[in-house]
Amino acid sequence: MVAQLLFFLLAIVAIAAALGMLIARNPVNSALWLVLNLFCIAGLYLTLNAQFIGIIQILVYAGAIMVLFLFVIMLLNLAELPRREDIDWKRGAAFILGMGVLAQLVYIVAMSFDVLPHPPAAQEAVATGSAQVLARALFTEYALPFEVIGLLLLVATIGAVMLAKRRFV
Numbered sequence: 494m495v496a497q498l499l500f501f502l503l504a505i506v507a508i509a510a511a512l513g514m515l516i517a518r519n520p521v522n523s524a525l526w527l528v529l530n531l532f533c534i535a536g537l538y539l540t541l542n543a544q545f546i547g548i549i550q551i552l553v554y555a556g557a558i559m560v561l562f563l564f565v566i567m568l569l570n571l572a573e574l575p576r577r578e579d580i581d582w583k584r585g586a587a588f589i590l591g592m593g594v595l596a597q598l599v600y601i602v603a604m605s606f607d608v609l610p611h612p613p614a615a616q617e618a619v620a621t622g623s624a625q626v627l628a629r630a631l632f633t634e635y636a637l638p639f640e641v642i643g644l645l646l647l648v649a650t651i652g653a654v655m656l657a658k659r660r661f662v
Contacts, residue, residue, distance in 0.1 A: 503537050513529075
C-alpha cells in the first residue's frame with residue numbers, strides 16, 4: 494500500500510515538474526525542473542523494483558547529462574523564451590488532442606491484433622533487472638555497441654570543447 498501511494502505521489506510530482514519545465518520562461522529554471530522530473534522518474538523505477546535503472550537514471554541523466562545541459566545553456570547565454578501571449582495555444586491544444594486520439598487508435602489496433610507486450614512476473618523482473626545480469630549482457634553480447642557509444646561520446650565532447658575554444662579565442 495505504501496509503495497502504491499509513493500508511486501502515485503512521485504507520478505504526480507513528475508507530471509507537475511514536466512509542466513513546470515514546459516512553462517518556465519528561463520532556460521536554467523526549465524533545466525532545473527527537468528532535474529526534478531528525472532529524480533521523480535528514478536523514484537518510480539525504485540518503486541517498481543528496478544534498482545539498477547533507478548540509480549543509473551540519477552547518475553547518468555540527472556547527474557552528468559543535466560550538468561552538460563546547464564553548461565551549454567550558460568555557454569550559449571540563451572535569452573528568455575517568447576511571452577505566453579505570442580504562443581498559439583489553439584495549435585498546441587489541437588496537437589495534444591490529435592496525439593491522444595492517435596494513441597487511442599494505435600492502442601485499439603494493437604489490442605485487436607494481440608501485439609501488446611505482456612508484463613513479466615514480479616520474480617522474473619527482479620531476477621532479470623539486477624545489476625549482475627545487466628552487466629553480464631552489456632559486457633558480453635553488447636560489448637561492441639557499448640564501445641562505439643563511448644567513442645561517439647568522446648568525439649562529441651572533443652567537438653564541444655573545440656567549438657567553445659574557437660569562440661573565446
